[in-house]
Amino acid sequence: MIVEKRGFRARSLKLWLPLGFFMIFNLFPFYWMAITSLKPNSELYSRKIMPLIVYHPTLEHFVNLLSETNFLLWTYNTMLVAVVSTAISLIFGVMLAYPLARMQFPGAALISFAVAATYLVPQPLLFIPLADIINRLGLGDTLTSVILTYPTLLVPFCAWLLMGYFKSVPHELEDAARIDGATRLQTMFRIFLPLCVPGFISAGIFAFTLAQNEFLYALIFLTKTDVRTVPVGAIAELVRGDVFYWGQLMAAALLGSIPVAIIYSFFVEHYVAGLTSGGVKA
Amino acid sequence: MASAHTQALPRPTLRRRPAFSLRRWTEREGVFSWLMVIPPALFLMALVGYPFVYGIWLSLLDRPVAKPGVFIGLDNFITALHDPVFWRVAQNTFVYTFAATALKMAGGLALALVMNQEFRFKNLIRAVMLLPFIVPTVLSTIAWMWILDPSFSVINWFLVHWGITKPGPSWLGNPGWAMFSLIMVNTWRGLPFYAITLLAGLQTISPELYEAATIDGASTFARFRYVTVPLLKPVIFIVTMFSVIFTFSDFQLVYVLTRGGPANATHLFATYAFDVAMSGGQFGLGASIALSMLPPLALLIAGMAWYMRSEKT
């Protein structure tokens, strides 16, 4: 009995107390978004009533968001852009990481230096020349423009995360396949890459998060309302002059993050596993 | 690892070479590697390399927006270096980067240690904890804008309600508090990424090491200090590097919350460069300011890498 009690106390101290603190710190803004999106304007602007409670909840902001703006279309655009640009980044990431991690070739040092250097290039420096390229390709106001430019931010990170993972995979299986006469490409596709799925998941999740979050390029390349992504669309239509449509903005933030959160809850275990064998040993 | 790899490789080329075969050629390690590397390298060269060189060129011009430029050498950099705001911005950026990174590291490690225990709904809680990292920054920042707004701040509502302060602090109005608030919001956003990555690292540490340490009589703290921390170092290095890069060049958060105010107290390199180039229409000067963030960032990263390497040996 006493032991159990002490165990409980120790456990609260070590687990529940800090966990509770972090839950509040991490999630309070979401609670805030949720109640803000449910409050009628009269409550939103009242400084007298207790702010953590909604007295007269209303779905008005959600209804307006879905009926007056193209929110669902923006969500679709965001997902499409994020998925495709993540896929491109992973493919390019593999193409860079596989040789760098598994082979020796002249110029490897140069390539890995160049990839590392691209992390550091400040984004605000790039967007004007990028806009020029996009326009010359005739891609202004198309989702392709951001699908093409996001990987510039994502490829270096993907390559890096994957390199870490690739280095940790033992060589024996590959060597055996090579001795059996498989080509390098076959070895890579049939033997090696299937071993690296956790690595792809962690790099993919990371890239996906950055892609669906991006603001600057989306702002510059996408002006028409039907090609916008959630961050740019919401800001463009729900911030009018010096007045913010707070309720709808918060509704957009919530609705926008829920699908991603669900995807994450499925993958989080793999994400951890992917980093475990990869990043750690890099 | 590399040495084991070369030993294990069979060397078919030692045999007498038949006439040229494309297949054999592409099977050569160097050729295969380059064939793989070239497409992504070209992609990056076109969409990062070219704009970057263009940016460097811009920084050497007196180049108002939509007007032809005049080559002026390093004048823009000299101008920037004589600009008191530039130094203020540099100082802000360093304070912001260091404070936010340190907080994220400490908080992230703590959260990772907490989440590394067994408890109910573990996966759900882990996923939920990641939310701040997932939600589009622009939108979550707008929520913070409301939370930090002095007249509506829930924080202040409680501070005043419980009689702790009369008017609550002006979170974004007072220069010191404004920087503090930005650091907190950045920490809030980045901490989950730290935590989840460090958690991954923690799970690679084999329990036997702890058991051995316990048998040797190590205290909880000693186990943390001598087992956990050294083994986590590589992963700490990686997240810290990511975080330093992203924090140093942060744009969205400041752009939405304060636009660099009050009186430049929260202007960072990225926002200042953007303001000078876009609102001021001075592309050359803006490019030079944006470019100035590169050397310190590179030094920072190189320093960290060097530190890691020297620790390893």
Added chain:
Amino acid sequence: MASIIRATSRRDVLKIAGVGGAGALVGARSGRAATKNLSFMHESSFIQTYDDFFKKTLVPEYAKATGITVDYQLISVGSLQTRMATAAETGNGPDMTLAFFNWPFLFDEKLADVSDIADEIGKKNGGWYDSAKEAVIVNGKWKAIPFGNVGQIMNWRSDWFEEAGIKEFPDTWDAFLEAGTKLKKAGHPFGLELGHGFGDNHGWLYPLLWSFGGREVEPDGKTIVIDSDETARAVDYCRKLFHDAILEDCLGWTDVNNNKAWMSEQISCTNNAESILWFAKKQFPDIAEVTQQSLNPQGPKGRFHILAPWSHAIYNFSPNQKESKDFLVWLMDPKQVERWYAAADSYYAPYLHAYDDAPLWHVEKRNLPYRDSLKTSHLPGWPAPVSRQSSESVAKYVVVDMFAKACTGRSTKEVIAEAKAQLQQIYKQA
């Protein structure tokens, strides 16, 4: 009117036949060949009915009259300049764009000369206000058609002022300070932005500087004269006003905050555009009831306001410049534009004297000061002509920060010296 329309459609046919290749370059925009498209970039208006009116009424009307569809591209608030710059830099973008402040000057080389239609429109409508010309005439050429002014004046709570024994809005800055001191003591401070917003800071700080006789540079656009006794007096005044009458948070405000503080009945006076009254009327009628608007107070050297022009420009790389001009002429015809102005109440004060007594001003009498402010409005940097240096000074918040620093307790001498150093650096090429 009819002749213009007919001419347009004929030219269209020729154009489509002749520039098939150019059409391909425009890519995404070209659309079907039978109906010509024009694109018109605008920032999301604060007043939604205004954007709706354009999309739902004016676009179909123009399509019906000419067969030309106008694509109204809405840009998020605060992003228009970035979009304009990107278009100007890459030579690819919409045919026409909205421009704020002195942007016709900034983008001068990429904008078409519209002097001909500006004259035509001016003549038909009683002539342009002088202040309108300040921002759109670059080197003697009109680079944009002025549309309207989003003026900034004082918004105040008549009920609280009355409680404090003040019947009329203070006419001088001294009386303003006195009133503010009383009201802050009564728990109703003033809320005047001193942070890095877009407009509500410049909206009262430049007029304050000017009305004390201070200025950044001489009319020659070269000589820096910020370091003057007049500036010092304005700075001292601002510090005192901040301590005695203003809410501390104002230092960190951007343009959103005063609206929010107003609707939550936290402040008794602010400097804003008409949006504050408009929004209150929609959502908080009780507050709207006691919201009054007045011209800025005057100082020893007069009364001033900030000029915040909206104008429409045509990019000179557009293949449809003639069509765009025809469209702007059609748009600025009273038959069209008067209804568009009206759709926004009087949020956009017309720069044409023909509207001085137009019905739109009589819908809401409290908005009349916006019209009256046009006579005393100037762009930041005045009395120097508009220049890239004056834009850079605005972008770097030189004047705003000078006042803000003084409010945080720095000495007047120091803050003026710093502003002077910044201006010297900015104007050194001039």
